[in-house]
Every structure is written in structure tokens, then in C-alpha cells.
Amino acid sequence: xxxxxxxxxxxxxxxESIHILRETAAELQRPxxxxxxxxxxxxxxxxxxxxxxxxxLPFPLLxxxxxxxxxxxxxxxxxxAAEHELIVYRNPDAAARNINPFEHGSELHTQxxxxxxxxxxxxxxxxxxxxxxxxxxxxxxxxKERIFSLRSAHxxxxxxxxxxxxxxxxxxxxxxxxxFRVFPLSNWTELDVWQYIxxxxxxxxxxxxxxxxxxxxxxxxxxxxxxxxMQIEAGEQPEMRxxxxxxxxxxxxxxxxxxxxxxxxxxxxxxxxxRASERQGRLIDQxxxxxxxxxxxxxxx
Amino acid sequence: MPGAKSLxxxxxxxxxxxxxxxxxxRLLYDLGAIPDDQLEALARDSRSIGTRGGELDFALLVDxxxxxxxxxxxxxxxxxxxxxxxxxxxxxxxxxxxxxxxxMATAASNADVALLLIDARKGVxxxxxxxxxxxxxMGVKQAxxxxxxxxLIGYDKTRYHRIVSDFVALxxxxxxxxxxxxxxxxxxxxxxxxxxxxxxxxDGPTLIELLETAxxxxxxxxxxxxxxxxxxxxxxxxxxxxxxxxxxxxxxKPGDAVRVLPSGRTANVARIVTADGDLPEAIAGQSxxxxxxxxxxxxxxxxxxxxxxxxxxxxxxxxxxxxxxxTPLFPGRRYGLKIGAxxxxxxxxxxxxxxxxDSFQHTPEKQLDANGxxxxxxxxxxxxxxxxxxxxxxxxxxxxxxxxxxxxAGTGLIHFALRRAHNVHWQAxxxxxxxxxxxxxxxxxxxxxxxxxGAGKSTIANLVEKRLHSLxxxxxxxxxxxxxxxxxxxxxxxxxxxxxxxRRIAEVAKLMADAGLIVLVSFISPxxxxxxxxxxxxxxxxxxxxxxxxxxxxxxxxxxxxxxKKARAGQLKNFTGxxxxxxxxxxxxxxxxxxxxxxxxxxxxxxxxxxxxxxx
Ligand SMILES: Nc1nc2c(ncn2[C@@H]2O[C@H](COP(=O)(O)OP(=O)(O)OP(=O)(O)O)[C@@H](O)[C@H]2O)c(=O)[nH]1
Ligand SMILES: [Mg+2]
Numbered sequence: 001x002x003x004x005x006x007x008x009x010x011x012x013x014x015x016e017s018i019h020i021l022r023e024t025a026a027e028l029q030r031p032x033x034x035x036x037x038x039x040x041x042x043x044x045x046x047x048x049x050x051x052x053x054x055x056x057l058p059f060p061l062l063x064x065x066x067x068x069x070x071x072x073x074x075x076x077x078x079x080x081a082a083e084h085e086l087i088v089y090r091n092p093d094a095a096a097r098n099i100n101p102f103e104h105g106s107e108l109h110t111q112x113x114x115x116x117x118x119x120x121x122x123x124x125x126x127x128x129x130x131x132x133x134x135x136x137x138x139x140x141x142x143x144k145e146r147i148f149s150l151r152s153a154h155x156x157x158x159x160x161x162x163x164x165x166x167x168x169x170x171x172x173x174x175x176x177x178x179x180f181r182v183f184p185l186s187n188w189t190e191l192d193v194w195q196y197i198x199x200x201x202x203x204x205x206x207x208x209x210x211x212x213x214x215x216x217x218x219x220x221x222x223x224x225x226x227x228x229x230m231q232i233e234a235g236e237q238p239e240m241r242x243x244x245x246x247x248x249x250x251x252x253x254x255x256x257x258x259x260x261x262x263x264x265x266x267x268x269x270x271x272x273x274x275r276a277s278e279r280q281g282r283l284i285d286q287x288x289x290x291x292x293x294x295x296x297x298x299x300x301x
Numbered sequence: 302m303p304g305a306k307s308l309x310x311x312x313x314x315x316x317x318x319x320x321x322x323x324x325x326x327r328l329l330y331d332l333g334a335i336p337d338d339q340l341e342a343l344a345r346d347s348r349s350i351g352t353r354g355g356e357l358d359f360a361l362l363v364d365x366x367x368x369x370x371x372x373x374x375x376x377x378x379x380x381x382x383x384x385x386x387x388x389x390x391x392x393x394x395x396x397x398x399x400x401x402x403x404x405m406a407t408a409a410s411n412a413d414v415a416l417l418l419i420d421a422r423k424g425v426x427x428x429x430x431x432x433x434x435x436x437x438x439m440g441v442k443q444a445x446x447x448x449x450x451x452x453l454i455g456y457d458k459t460r461y462h463r464i465v466s467d468f469v470a471l472x473x474x475x476x477x478x479x480x481x482x483x484x485x486x487x488x489x490x491x492x493x494x495x496x497x498x499x500x501x502x503x504d505g506p507t508l509i510e511l512l513e514t515a516x517x518x519x520x521x522x523x524x525x526x527x528x529x530x531x532x533x534x535x536x537x538x539x540x541x542x543x544x545x546x547x548x549x550x551x552x553x554k555p556g557d558a559v560r561v562l563p564s565g566r567t568a569n570v571a572r573i574v575t576a577d578g579d580l581p582e583a584i585a586g587q588s589x590x591x592x593x594x595x596x597x598x599x600x601x602x603x604x605x606x607x608x609x610x611x612x613x614x615x616x617x618x619x620x621x622x623x624x625x626x627x628t629p630l631f632p633g634r635r636y637g638l639k640i641g642a643x644x645x646x647x648x649x650x651x652x653x654x655x656x657x658x659d660s661f662q663h664t665p666e667k668q669l670d671a672n673g674x675x676x677x678x679x680x681x682x683x684x685x686x687x688x689x690x691x692x693x694x695x696x697x698x699x700x701x702x703x704x705x706x707x708x709x710a711g712t713g714l715i716h717f718a719l720r721r722a723h724n725v726h727w728q729a730x731x732x733x734x735x736x737x738x739x740x741x742x743x744x745x746x747x748x749x750x751x752x753x754x755g756a757g758k759s760t761i762a763n764l765v766e767k768r769l770h771s772l773x774x775x776x777x778x779x780x781x782x783x784x785x786x787x788x789x790x791x792x793x794x795x796x797x798x799x800x801x802x803x804r805r806i807a808e809v810a811k812l813m814a815d816a817g818l819i820v821l822v823s824f825i826s827p828x829x830x831x832x833x834x835x836x837x838x839x840x841x842x843x844x845x846x847x848x849x850x851x852x853x854x855x856x857x858x859x860x861x862x863x864x865x866k867k868a869r870a871g872q873l874k875n876f877t878g879x880x881x882x883x884x885x886x887x888x889x890x891x892x893x894x895x896x897x898x899x900x901x902x903x904x905x906x907x908x909x910x911x912x913x914x915x916x917x
Binding site for chain 1: 535
């Protein structure tokens with residue numbers, strides 16, 4: 001063993017993410033941080049605050065709303081908005097057509113509210129870099145993506161022709177209309193995120209912790225009845241279960257897992273032993289095989 | 302303590318189809334790192350698109366793109382993360398196909414160890430050599446040589462040893478000092494996590510044991526002299542001025558003397574500011590904000606270095622360049638260069654030599670094609686601070702950016718600075734059309750204004766030129782009237798003279814476009830065929846036919862020069878619109894309704910319409 005001091009794994013990850021955030025702010029004209037109220041967003045926001053300390057964030061936050069998030073998530077958002085400039089964008093088309101996951105299905109719902117909503121928001125505000133909390137360990141096509149991921153003028157990702165990305169040198173050049181998705185958490189795993197949340201005492205939505213919740217069984221997952229808009233299908237029986245969420249999205253599309261984990265420490269132990277992947281509960285990833293890659297090519301985060 | 306385990310970064314490389322993805326997939330599988338739902342998907346995918354006749358195809362665990370799964374090849378790097386009791390790992394599974402060599406270089410750039418695979422049936426191939434070469438250039442000093450598909454050669458010990466000794470010779474040439482070899486099978490799982498019964502003659506460690514004991518390559522980074530590339534200057538209020546960046550080497554404490562490069566000014570560190578409070582010390586790898594004891598000039602791209610062991614400064618150096626673009630590297634062409642947080646314009650002044658991958662002999666080269674590797678002299682338009690690459694990857698490695706497309710066209714590893722005198726000899730520098738335009742920072746274009754006499758062509762063309770000029774564009778305006786007074790004063794208005802007139806103007810416009818200029822031609826040019834001739838001389842996409850559309854009645858009513866009156870009176874023959882026809886363009890690039898649009902608005906619209914075409 002060399003005697004020289006070394007950073008811990010979490011310290012290196014933190015330093016790398018801060019470096020990426022500072023590069024984004026220094027080199028892009030108009031970056032924005034996508035804030036979705038989940039644990040990854042919470043970590044990302046925390047890192048951004050650290051990156052620009054003692055200054056303020058040099059970019060606004062953007063939430064591309066679907067109107068179908070959990071109530072707890074909207075409460076989180078309000079807290080973030082009290083502290084930072086936060087833009088809420090709702091795709092007016094989706095709003096006008098009253099798009100919802102029950103009548104229109106998860107695919108169209110996601111397409112219009114999220115993919116199309118993000119696309120329009122970026123275009124309307126002229127953002128040339130959208131910073132997001134996606135991680136490579138989440139999904140097999142994400143594992144392939146660069147940290148600075150180029151989008152064409154049509155916001156498309158071309159996975160077969162990505163820019164080489166050497167060391168920590170990021171080529172941030174864009175032509176008119178082109179933009180970047182920047183992923184400072186690329187090299188973090190779910191476990192890293194929770195260990196960091198524990199170490200830094202970062203507040204996250206209570207939905208991550210186990211509690212008695214009103215749920216129904218649907219497509220092999222527990223769906224929470226978060227508000228009165230929830231539609232029950234024939235044969236479904238609402239019941240109370242001790243559940244928690246590993247990822248958060250629109251409540252009718254987010255599957256909860258049965259769990260006793262009530263603290264961050266419990267969650268870390270649970271994940272270390274878990275045999276199921278993080279995204280298992282997400283109904284939208286399972287529409288078609290490789291559906292994440294297709295969505296990403298279309299401009300989904 | 303969570304996250305206290307050491308981290309090892311691994312690149313899996315080797316020739317196409319040698320079994321890299323299968324081995325990595327198998328490693329993850331044998332370590333139990335694959336969640337159950339992904340295992341179910343693997344079983345399903347193996348049956349529908351696997352290459353193993355329905356048996357588990359472990360490559361599908363890492364080949365995550367649709368195109369990869371359909372074709373059974375890796376296109377881009379997959380990053381996977383796993384941990385054992387002893388340490389955490391990031392493995393980058395690189396593609397073997399020659400076409401995607403740049404992605405392998407991407408994967409190798411951050412690696413501590415190269416896991417180099419060789420198909421036991423095929424032995425060392427050209428692409429194996431190329432990958433080993435790139436890994437060694439990238440500063441990877443340790444390799445694990447995995448001879449895989451041992452199941453397909455009946456676990457033949459003799460053949461295994463022959464391949465290993467072939468490679469040992471190669472590793473010596475490439476200066477990969479630490480090398481271990483191991484017989485494996487990705488499909489059979491031999492010697493990956495568990496020792497194989499099929500290779501009783503092999504008594505070394507398993508693959509995972511080898512990886513758990515390998516030494517991270519830059520373990521001693523913190524013991525080298527301080528280097529921090531300044532990413533930004535933090536100025537939250539008038540009383541605070543800090544320099545933010547990530548230490549790539551060394552350590553720093555308040556009170557330490559530092560030197561800011563390239564200016565060379567010195568100061569002492571006052572505070573190490575972080576959101577967690579001031580630090581007593583920061584070490585390599587940390588992102589911090591430093592404040593200094595007195596105001597000195599320091600901005601993004603500068604390097605803060607140890608005062609007594611600063612980096613070098615130069616605007617010319619020798620470097621090994623790995624080319625990645627399908628457009629070849631030519632000496633004399635300009636590229637954007639990024640190193641650390643600094644940017645400059647760079648020209649390769651000379652390709653000293655390239656390499657023949659099969660022999661590693663030096664070869665003379667006039668250009669570097671995609672995947673070409675050459676030792677080059679590089680000249681910059683400003684001084685930059687740097688270290689030789691072998692001393693520090695972050696301050697010695699750069700990328701070259703194509704100024705037209707923005708793509709990362711190549712990467713370079715600095716060896717040493719050149720004194721100016723070494724480099725006065727420029728190789729085959731061709732000052733061509735491209736070079737003319739590039740130095741002006743624009744793309745040439747020909748704006749061909751056509752329309753009736755008095756339609757407003759010259760007025761609008763003048764405004765367009767003024768606007769372009771104010772935007773820093775290099776322009777020239779050829780006005781029909783002026784040209785007729787000089788170059789074309791021998792020509793009249795007969796049909797033959799009209800054709801000659803336009804031919805000359807079109808030729809002049811073309812020459813000026815070749816000189817890199819934006820050429821504005823304001824000329825009635827009534828005949829479609831003539832305008833097509835002019836278009837034909839121009840380069841595709843550079844010709845803009847602009848129809849300044851004013852109806853005859855309006856033009857005649859304005860009659861600024863009194864010409865219509867004369868023509869009506871029969872004093873002017875062959876006057877366009879009166880006794881000679883005007884053929885309006887069928888599909889002009891730009892159409893201006895000159896009755897309802899003010900000249901200023903028209904000019905603005907034109908400048909906007911050509912904006913993208915003239916920008917680089
Ligand atoms: N019998 C046998 N077949 C193998 C072994 N390893 C890989 N293969 C087969 O070899 C083929 C290529 O394997 P991959 O793992 O995709 O090779 P690769 O090196 O990742 O290929 P690229 O990434 O495209 O360069 C597949 O059909 C594998 O099933 C092995 O150990 N034994
Ligand atoms: Mg592969």
C-alpha cells in the first residue's frame with residue numbers, strides 16, 4: 001500500500017461531479033438543472049450548491065411537470081423553490097388534451113408530458129445544457145452514455161456516434177440548435193447515492209421510507225392511491241401495506257416495494273441485500289424492450 | 302466507513318469478437334452482481350436474440366444498445382460498477398471493432414488496468430496490438446492478459462503458453478511493466494471467480510483475485526507537485542475572490558506558495574474554501590476553491606501550481622496524436638485545442654512519423670486517417686501551461702476539436718516543449734480555399750441580388766453588407782453599375798454582351814468566394830439561364846439567389862434614375878421590363894417583397910437567413 005493519503009470513493013465521486021457542474025456553468029451559455037424531486041435530484045442539487053459555494057447557483061432549476069406526481073414531491077418542490085429560482089413547465093398540449101395515465105396509457109402520457117414537455121421547455125427558454133441526475137448503473141442504454149451527451153437540433157441522441165470523452169476533458173462545443181444533456185452522477189450507483197445522502201444528511205421525500213400506505217396490486221407492482229384521481233380497475237382491492245419507493249415518478253406509474261426500511265441506514269442495508277434492480281417498479285420502462293433507449297433517442301431524459 | 306474501499310478502474314479491450322463483453326457479463330454474473338429481474342430479462346433476451354443458441358449469452362448484460370444486441374457487436378463503451386469485499390470496480394467494456402477504436406481510447410483514458418482479451422483460437426491480432434498500444438500510450442502500466450475461449454481449444458496448455466509468450470514480447474516493446482496472464486472461458490466461467498478444474502496446469506490467482514490486488518495507477522498523485530486547473534473565478538461579493546478547480550496532483554495548505562501559470566506570478570494560499578467549511582489541507586482529486594493572500598491576475602484556464610515546481614509553458618510542443626475523425630488530420634489545418642480548462646487554436650505543423658501497428662516501425666505520413674497514430678509537432682496561438690503526459694494525464698493530455706463540426710477529432714499526449722527554432726519548418730502547408738475562409742472565421746457565400754432596375758437591390762445589398770461588416774464578417778460588394786464602369790466597360794447591352802457581362806461577374810464572384818469572402822452581387826440579371834450559370838460556378842450551398850421583387854408599375858413609378866422615362870420615350874434600347882423581358886426566379890433561396898418590406902427589414906431578414914451558412 002502506498003502511504004500517501006487518498007480520497008474515499010464517495011469523496012472522489014463528489015469531486016468529479018463538482019468538476020462537471022463547474023465545467024457546465026463555465027462553458028455553456030444557458031444551462032439549467034432538471035429537478036425532479038427524487039433522491040438523485042436531491043443529491044444533484046446538494047452537489048451544485050457545494051460546487052458554487054459561497055456563491056449562488058449560476059443556473060435555474062427546471063421541473064417538467066406532468067401534474068401526476070406524488071403530493072409529497074410537490075411539497076419538496078415548493079421547498080426548493082423557496083431557496084432557488086425554479087421554473088415549472090407543463091406542456092400546454094398535454095394540459096389541453098387532459099392527458100393522463102389512465103385513459104391514455106403510460107406510453108402516451110410519458111411521451112407528451114415528459115419527453116415533449118422537456119423538449120418544448122428547453123426550446124422555449126433556449127437552454128443549451130440540461131443537467132440531470134441520471135446514472136449509468138440505472139439501465140443498460142444509460143450505461144453507454146457520455147457525461148456530456150450531445151443532442152441534435154431535434155434533441156435526438158445518436159448512440160452510435162457519440163463524441164469521444166477522454167480523461168475529464170469535455171468538449172462542450174455546440175452548433176446552433178444543438179444542446180447537451182449533462183450527467184454529473186454518471187459514475188454513481190444507487191448505493192453510492194444513499195451512502196452520500198446518509199453522510200451529508202440530505203433531505204429526501206418521505207416516500208422513500210417505509211410506511212403504511214393505501215395501495216392496489218397492478219401489473220405485479222404496488223401502486224399507491226396518492227389522491228382522489230386514482231382510478232381503480234375491476235378486481236383491484238385497495239389495501240394498506242408497509243411499502244416504500246426506490247424510484248419516484250408519476251404516482252400511478254411508480255411501483256412500491258414491500259419494505260421495513262424506515263431510515264437511510266435501513267435502506268442502505270436493504271439495497272445491499274436486494275436481488276431486484278432499482279427500476280423494477282417503473283412501469284414506463286417496461287412498455288417495450290429497449291424502450292428506454294428509444295425514449296432517449298426521442299429526447300426523453 | 303462507507304465508501305472507504307479503494308477503487309480500481311478497468312478497461313476490457315482486444316480484437317472484435319474475442320469475447321470481452323461475454324467475459325465482463327460472466328464476471329458480473331458470477332459475482333452475483335446481476336439483480337433477479339435483469340437475470341430474467343437475460344434469459345429471455347438470450348432466447349430471442351442471443352448468439353449462443355438459447356443458452357445464456359452474457360454479452361447481452363453489457364451490450365445495451367439496440368444496434369449492438371441486433372448485430373452481436375459492441376459499438377460503444379459500457380460502464381459497469383461492482384464491488385467485492387475488498388474493493389470497488391468500474392469496468393469499461395470497450396468495443397473491439399476497428400471502426401470504434403475511438404471509443405476504446407475513451408475507455409482507456411481513465412483506466413488503471415487493461416484487461417486485454419485474446420481469443421485462444423486466434424492469438425495476437427493486429428487489433429490486439431493496436432489496443433495494447435493505445436492503452437500503453439494512455440499511460441496504463443498494468444495489463445491482465447486473458448486468453449479466453451479456452452473451452453474451444455480443449456484447454457490446451459501449449460497453445461496458451463505460446464500466445465502468452467507472443468504477447469510478452471509485445472508488452473516489452475510497449476513498456477507495459479506489469480503483466481499477468483490467465484486462461485479463462487467466458488462461456489464456461491473458468492478461472493473468473495472460481496478456479497477451473499479444466500486447467501490443472503494453471504496455479505495462479507483467479508481473475509477477480511488478480512483485479513483485487515492490482516495497484517491503482519495514479520496512487521501517488523498526491524505526492525507530486527501541486528496542479529490545479531482553474532475552472533472559474535468565484536466572486537459572490539466584492540470581498541471574496543476565489544479560484545475554483547479540482548487538484549489533479551499534489552496537495553495544498555493555507556500558507557503554501559503557489560505560482561499562477563502562464564503569467565508566473567506568485568502568491569500564498571490564504572484559505573481552502575468548501576461548503577463544509579475551510580479545510581486545513583486538500584489533496585489530489587478534490588474539488589475546492591482557493592483564495593490567495595493578495596490580488597493577482599488569474600482566470601479560467603490558468604493553472605495554480607506549486608511555486609517551486611511549476612509546470613512548463615509553451616506554445617509549441619511535440620505530442621503523440623491519436624486521430625479519431627473520419628476527416629483526416631492535415632498539417633496546416635486549424636483545430637480547437639482543450640487542455641484542462643484552457644482552450645487555444647492549434648495547428649499540426651509537422652507529422653514527424655506514424656506507426657505501422659504490426660511492427661511498430663516508424664512510417665512517414667502526410668496525413669493521419671481515423672485510428673492513425675502519429676508523433677506530431679503542434680503549434681498554438683497562445684502559451685499554455687502543461688506537464689509531459691507521462692507525469693500527469695490531466696495537464697498533459699489534450700483534445701483536438703474540428704472547428705466546423707464541433708466533433709472531437711483527435712487526442713494528443715504531450716511529450717515536451719519545442720523551442721521556436723525547432724519548428725520553423727512547416728510541412729506541406731497548403732493555403733487553400735478552406736484555409737482562406739477559416740482564417741476569417743466564416744464560410745464564403747455568394748448573395749446574388751436580382752430584380753428590376755429600381756427594385757431596391759443596391760439599397761438592400763448595401764444595408765446587408767453594413768450589417769455583416771458590423772458582425773465581423775469579411776465582405777465585398779459587386780454592383781452592376783460599378784462593374785460596368787471598369788471591368789466590363791467594353792460591353793454593351795446586346796444579348797451576347799449581356800451573357801459575357803454576367804460570366805465575368807460570376808467568375809469574379811467565384812474567385813472572391815475562393816478567397817473566403819462573402820460576396821454580394823447586385824445586378825439586374827434578368828435571364829434565368831445566366832443566373833443558373835453563376836450558380837453553377839459556385840460551390841454547392843454557397844449560392845443564394847435573392848429576388849428583390851418589385852412590380853414593374855412600382856419600379857417605374859419610383860424611377861429613381863429616370864431610366865424608365867427614357868426607355869418609354871425610346872431613348873434606351875433593350876431596357877429590362879420595357880422592351881426586354883425579366884424572368885423572375887422560380888425558386889430563389891430568398892424572396893423579398895420589396896413593396897411591403899422596408900429595406901432595413903429586408904436586410905435583417907437576409908442576414909438572418911444566411912446566418913447558419915456563413916458561420917463556422
Ligand atoms: N465458446 C466460447 N465462446 C465465447 C467465449 N467468449 C465469447 N464467446 C462467443 O464469441 C462471440 C463474441 O463474443 P463477445 O463477448 O460479443 O465479443 P466482444 O469481444 O465483446 O466483441 P466486440 O465487443 O464486438 O469487439 C459470441 O458469440 C460469444 O458467445 C468463450 O469463452 N467460449
Ligand atoms: Mg463486446
